[in-house]
Amino acid sequence: DVKVTQSSRYLVKRTGEKVFLECVQDMDHENMFWYRQDPGLGLRLIYFSYDVKMKEKGDIPEGYSVSREKKERFSLILESASTNQTSMYLCASSLYVGTTGELFFGEGSRLTVL
Amino acid sequence: QKEVEQNSGPLSVPEGAIASLNCTYSDRGSQSFFWYRQYSGKSPELIMFIYSNGDKEDGRFTAQLNKASQYVSLLIRDSQPSDSATYLCAAHTGTASKLTFGTGTRLQVTL
Numbered sequence: 001d002v003k004v005t006q007s008s009r010y011l012v013k014r015t016g017e018k019v020f021l022e023c024v025q026d027m028d029h030e031n032m033f034w035y036r037q038d039p040g041l042g043l044r045l046i047y048f049s050y051d052v053k054m055k056e057k058g059d060i061p062e063g064y065s066v067s068r069e070k071k072e073r074f075s076l077i078l079e080s081a082s083t084n085q086t087s088m089y090l091c092a093s094s095l096y097v098g099t100t101g102e103l104f105f106g107e108g109s110r111l112t113v114l
Numbered sequence: 115q116k117e118v119e120q121n122s123g124p125l126s127v128p129e130g131a132i133a134s135l136n137c138t139y140s141d142r143g144s145q146s147f148f149w150y151r152q153y154s155g156k157s158p159e160l161i162m163f164i165y166s167n168g169d170k171e172d173g174r175f176t177a178q179l180n181k182a183s184q185y186v187s188l189l190i191r192d193s194q195p196s197d198s199a200t201y202l203c204a205a206h207t208g209t210a211s212k213l214t215f216g217t218g219t220r221l222q223v224t225l
Contacts, residue, residue: 045213
């Protein structure tokens with residue numbers, strides 16, 4: 001089974017703090033993604049990466065950055081957390097997202113920014 | 115206009131009935147479509163995908179695609195209480211390897 005592991009299930013941070021969310025997958029997938037999920041807004045793509053050291057902006061990249069130094073690890077960074085970044089963050093990986101690909105999601109990291 | 119739209123529900127159906135979940139998309143270039151199920155407090159998991167017009171069946175689930183109408187649906191036959199979840203429709207658009215999700219429809223299967 002594919003396993004996508006997110007380092008923290010629940011985090012509480014203060015406004016202005018730097019936040020790291022880590023994600024590791026064990027299936028040698030090429031693509032990795034960070035989404036946030038908010039009630040009424042659904043899943044929105046923040047960043048994705050299709051190769052080591054490669055990254056592409058998603059639909060809502062403002063206030064976030066990412067790092068992919070190794071194929072299995074994809075980190076999401078909030079340089080200066082703000083209250084509007086309180087959300088559920090979901091990491092996902094896929095071999096190939098296309099006609100027959102699928103996303104495998106981690107369990108999510110619920111971030112609260114006070 | 116959102117790229118992928120779904121009615122938020124809740125859609126309530128009795129046990130044993132057919133649940134019909136609908137999704138429309140705005141980008142005519144969308145090529146393939148995915149249905150994910152998300153139980154409360156859990157992550158989404160893929161149920162089905164479809165990329166050709168018509169029906170695709172997998173057990174109790176049937177995905178339907180009509181590209182002319184830009185419409186995708188998921189039918190769940192013999193609905194069970196364990197089917198109660200939020201169902202997310204997603205479209206693969208453009209050349210980038212990413213999916214665009216709808217906001218999901220909450221399904222409640224009642225005893």
